[in-house]
Amino acid sequence: MDEGVKKKILVVDDDEAIISLLVRTFQVKGYEVIGLKTGAEARAFIQDEAKVGELALFILDRLLPDVQGLQILKEFQAKYQKKVPVLLLSSLASEKDVLAGLQEGAVDYVTKPFSIPVLIQKAMSLIGKNHG
Amino acid sequence: MGSLRTLFILITFLSLEILILIYLFLMVFLHNFFAYFKDRYSVNKRKWLESKIMESIQNPQNIPYLSGTYDLLVSLENFSRKVQGEEFDVVKKHVISQSLLSKAYRYVDSPFWKKRNFAARVFSLFPRKEEEPLMLKLMDDKKFLVKSVVGIALVKIKSREGVKKLIDLMSRSTGYAYYFYKDILLQGELDMYDILLEEGMHSEDEKIFKAILSIFANKTIIKPIPFLEKTLQSRDHLLIKEGLNALVRNPQQGSARVFMTFKTHPDEEIRAVAAKGLALYPTDEAKNTLKEMIQDSRWKVRFQSALSLKYTGEVEFLKRLKPEDNQAVFDTAQYVLEFV
Numbered sequence: 334m335d336e337g338v339k340k341k342i343l344v345v346d347d348d349e350a351i352i353s354l355l356v357r358t359f360q361v362k363g364y365e366v367i368g369l370k371t372g373a374e375a376r377a378f379i380q381d382e383a384k385v386g387e388l389a390l391f392i393l394d395r396l397l398p399d400v401q402g403l404q405i406l407k408e409f410q411a412k413y414q415k416k417v418p419v420l421l422l423s424s425l426a427s428e429k430d431v432l433a434g435l436q437e438g439a440v441d442y443v444t445k446p447f448s449i450p451v452l453i454q455k456a457m458s459l460i461g462k463n464h465g
Numbered sequence: 466m467g468s469l470r471t472l473f474i475l476i477t478f479l480s481l482e483i484l485i486l487i488y489l490f491l492m493v494f495l496h497n498f499f500a501y502f503k504d505r506y507s508v509n510k511r512k513w514l515e516s517k518i519m520e521s522i523q524n525p526q527n528i529p530y531l532s533g534t535y536d537l538l539v540s541l542e543n544f545s546r547k548v549q550g551e552e553f554d555v556v557k558k559h560v561i562s563q564s565l566l567s568k569a570y571r572y573v574d575s576p577f578w579k580k581r582n583f584a585a586r587v588f589s590l591f592p593r594k595e596e597e598p599l600m601l602k603l604m605d606d607k608k609f610l611v612k613s614v615v616g617i618a619l620v621k622i623k624s625r626e627g628v629k630k631l632i633d634l635m636s637r638s639t640g641y642a643y644y645f646y647k648d649i650l651l652q653g654e655l656d657m658y659d660i661l662l663e664e665g666m667h668s669e670d671e672k673i674f675k676a677i678l679s680i681f682a683n684k685t686i687i688k689p690i691p692f693l694e695k696t697l698q699s700r701d702h703l704l705i706k707e708g709l710n711a712l713v714r715n716p717q718q719g720s721a722r723v724f725m726t727f728k729t730h731p732d733e734e735i736r737a738v739a740a741k742g743l744a745l746y747p748t749d750e751a752k753n754t755l756k757e758m759i760q761d762s763r764w765k766v767r768f769q770s771a772l773s774l775k776y777t778g779e780v781e782f783l784k785r786l787k788p789e790d791n792q793a794v795f796d797t798a799q800y801v802l803e804f805v
Binding site for chain 2: 358
């Protein structure tokens, strides 16, 4: 990562506690976290190419109150074609659910309850691979 | 005079009724009034507790004292559904030991089931071997919402007595409770199933056998199941079916021969499971047996046989089947080829 360039992570999750947790977690690593709670907010955000251009990672919850996370993922990949790695976060843990997420273009799938160090490691690896 | 007296009694009764109604209305109003503020307080308190728990995860050397009984328990449970790992375990252990454990110990013997449920939930959140005797006591509770919760804790600590009690409860339950206990037992770690194997070896209770086999029918344990042979010699068709299902999931030496033995059993359910088991053995003998079984008069057996033939690579055989030879067999094969 270049010195002075502060990268951002977008987190879309309807659970405020998860957003707060991820904000604190990634702040320690020098990342700014943008937290959104609904699919509508996520849709509005991903329309802005300039904002998406600043993202190092997109963490997306599958179960949002207004729209399916997979639908948001589909729209995001259609517009940005894997320029930003997407990590799906979900309590849906069956093989079928994980496959569905990966088939839609998510680079990784983390099930809840998740381990914070594991999530950080996965996130850093994805960000590092994307820069590489 | 008489009518005046009657009127007086009537008015008195009416007044009493109105007073009672006013009293009831007042009680309902006050209850709702206080409940509203109590709920709001609870929601705010839980948000505050969750933020403190989160701060503690980031800074485990400095965990503040967190008071509260039910709200603290619910906050910890909510967090457990979201986060796991060593850091959270440290915080959980600290908070439970400091704020909840002593209450849980007291509540084990409470006459109120909600307090016993509280105790079960505390033990379940951070189960320890030290609390095993108390957990086993709660397993004997008459309330489902107490024993089911503590059952989860006993499986986590691989309690021998706990697992035995759970399988016993499962064998005597029906409906929702049966599946709940089954799900708890299916969450155990691999070495926990040694307890079930041992129980199966020594129990004479057929219901316990069925319950244990039902677990092994849904869990691969990669170990021999010594009592399967005895099970398959039973006259109870349901027991044989459970035994065969367990064998499909946990194939033993000589399983193929066992499945072939049941190809002509009078019970179609058993024949169907036997056909399912043969999918694991892509040998000529097994395939020939399946080619016989696909001619069965019952749909279930034909379907399973066709599916097993497909899985063992006999797609061409299925495609060559002709309606003029046997319409039912042909239809089954087509169904499997097209829709499964």
